[in-house]
Amino acid sequence: MRKIVVKTQRSPRSVIGVDLGGSRIRLAFVGPMGRRTGRVLTVPVTDRALTSVLALLIDSIRRLQGSGPRPSAVGIGIPGFIHRKKVCILRSPNFPGWRNVPIRDLLEPRLNLPVLIENDANAAAFGEAWIGSGRGARSLLYLGLGTGVGGGVVLDGRVWHGREGLAGEIGHITIDPKGPVCGCGNHGCLESYASATAVVRSYAEKAGRPVTGLTARDVALLARGRNQKASAVYRELGRALGIAIADLLNIFDPERIVIGGGVAQAWPLFHSAMMDEIGRRAIRPVRLGERIKRGKLKDEAGMIGAAGLAYHRLGVKDF
Ligand SMILES: [Zn+2]
Incomplete structure (x- = not known):
């Protein structure tokens, strides 16, 4: 499997933030100041099997990519327990069949972009701390x-x-x-x-x-x-x-x-x-x-926070 090398860019201008839920995926471009640029794409999740959700995630991200600038990374907030070092989803209440899913390694080669995975509430916490009520x-x-x-x-x-x-x-x-x-x-x-x-x-x-x-x-x-x-x-x-x-x-x-x-x-x-x-x-x-x-940030906290964490991974620390 090909490794995606994260290049520290001088000023990444655009990242896609994704909120993966049990019934829908929501995603949008988010600028480096935390502002959402453009619309939120909402895609219903009808089949929670891993292969179907992965295909839907990739398709949704590509669809959004087609409507804006090339993003520097993707940040995804996911419900469930995520192992920090292995970057795998140990289990998720919303996706009962998933066990030890190495989701970043499954997505990066297919998207050809750095992918940041975070628990959805952690992502929302970061979003609120970044530009929300905790600014x-x-x-x-x-x-x-x-x-x-x-x-x-x-x-x-x-x-x-x-x-x-x-x-x-x-x-x-x-x-x-x-x-x-x-x-x-x-x-x-x-x-x-x-x-x-x-x-x-x-x-x-x-x-x-x-x-x-x-x-x-x-x-x-x-x-x-x-x-x-x-x-x-x-x-x-x-x-x-x-x-x-x-x-x-x-x-x-x-x-x-x-x-x-x-x-x-x-x-x-x-x-x-x-x-x-x-x-x-x-x-x-x-x-x-x-x-x-x-x-x-209401229901956009997770999506915006996941994007913010992706900026962090790209080396942008000036929040
Ligand atoms: Zn409990």
Whole structure:
């Protein structure tokens, strides 16, 4: 297999950022200042088998390439546990059949471009630290509240990977050891309280009936319409987030904690319960208003962050 040599260019002008999800791929050109240039190409994923997703990724990247300048690299945010040294996906909740997939080595020769692979929440954390709500902060923790709860840690401007590359799994902090079983096998993880999946499950429990087809956004709409049960779901979500965030403040004392993902759009519904809980538990709960922020890049954080990390790989460090 041919190796792609990364040449440090004086000024790479364009990189493609890719957000690979279980149901869709989104990608766009991103400039060196973090600004998206041109449209976001969205491609549905209908077959999650590895060969099909690889073919779809390559086809989508080529399609986008045809509409703009030649990119210097591709950065891809991927849900799942990624081994740092081997650059392989150990496993992914969104792609259940994938095991130990050396995705960078599979893509680079076919694209003939340097490819940067990163866990999607780590990429989103980097994006928010680069040009989002964490801009200027040297230390940032990110929580992405989506189908699950992703997490990322940026310290001194770099993603903190830990020994194996699996650091930052904030979604699997234990909130209640007797709580519901999480996808990771443990009980009562933050993900079991603060994800979109948890919102729907919790509402169904309170309503005492199955709620087929209901989404977390629907529950938020009910809460805004003063539905007591729906409001209680989001207050409980706020408390669980507050417990986790107080721990994070006590451990890291970070400049910024950014909360993104689709569920974060219900911010007014859980914000005060979250802040109350942090106030009770953090050792020194100061300047919380300026340290704890909603994500600014919304659903583009992962895509833009993956592009930013690709710029880093090209040797651009002047962020
Ligand atoms: Zn878990």
